[in-house]
Amino acid sequence: MHSQALRSDVNFTGAFVPDPDTAIGRLVLRICIGTDSREELENRLRWEMIGDGPLRDADITQESVPEVVDWLIQDHNTQVPFPSQTALGLITAFEELTAEGIVFGFGEGRDVMQSLTAVSNAANILAQEGHSIDGYCFCTAADVERMIFDGELFVAFGVFDETGEGAVRIGERITEAFARHDLQVDWNGTEEQRIQVIGSYAVPYVDLPE
Numbered sequence: 001m002h003s004q005a006l007r008s009d010v011n012f013t014g015a016f017v018p019d020p021d022t023a024i025g026r027l028v029l030r031i032c033i034g035t036d037s038r039e040e041l042e043n044r045l046r047w048e049m050i051g052d053g054p055l056r057d058a059d060i061t062q063e064s065v066p067e068v069v070d071w072l073i074q075d076h077n078t079q080v081p082f083p084s085q086t087a088l089g090l091i092t093a094f095e096e097l098t099a100e101g102i103v104f105g106f107g108e109g110r111d112v113m114q115s116l117t118a119v120s121n122a123a124n125i126l127a128q129e130g131h132s133i134d135g136y137c138f139c140t141a142a143d144v145e146r147m148i149f150d151g152e153l154f155v156a157f158g159v160f161d162e163t164g165e166g167a168v169r170i171g172e173r174i175t176e177a178f179a180r181h182d183l184q185v186d187w188n189g190t191e192e193q194r195i196q197v198i199g200s201y202a203v204p205y206v207d208l209p210e
Helices: 023-033 038-051 053-057 065-079 085-099 112-128 141-150 167-180
Strands: 102-106 135-139 152-158 184-186 195-198
Touching: 023 038, 023 053, 023 065, 023 141, 038 053, 038 065, 085 102, 085 167, 102 112, 102 167, 112 135, 135 167, 141 152, 152 167, 167 184, 167 195
Parallel strands: 102 135
Antiparallel strands: 135 152, 152 195, 184 195
């Protein structure tokens, strides 16, 4: 496990750090991942307030939720003004893979079924726009969280049907794209094992339009 080595990681240098055991820490973790919209972050904080005594004791009100979220984002972005090399390599590789017919999902579901649904929906949209789809890859929200804490990301992959390239070839294309962007990759070349990317993931939070 890489968690001890990553405790000095830039994600952990702010006043508020990712922590799965506290309400604010869980919200900061979502900010570190960077895939939630501002509205989703605010709704998550409101949901946490329902059952979290320390949040209520901190006098956080419904009206102050946007201000608190903005405060946490500013603290994170002060520590992380630029993406790490690993994060930049992943983002660029995934964009290239989409252009090459391999649709991706990054932290869009808590589990495999939710992630597969998100990838399938994205593939349908791309197909309707006239893009060819050869295969897919994804990592769950839990997978991205693991990379933040442990420096390891596991990427699942496959094909929607067997009429074209097989799953192994999709895996090879994914690892080739990762290698082009100097990512440290470990994979045994079979469809039974996910592709492992090792490195520090850190991105500034940007609220992109949906």
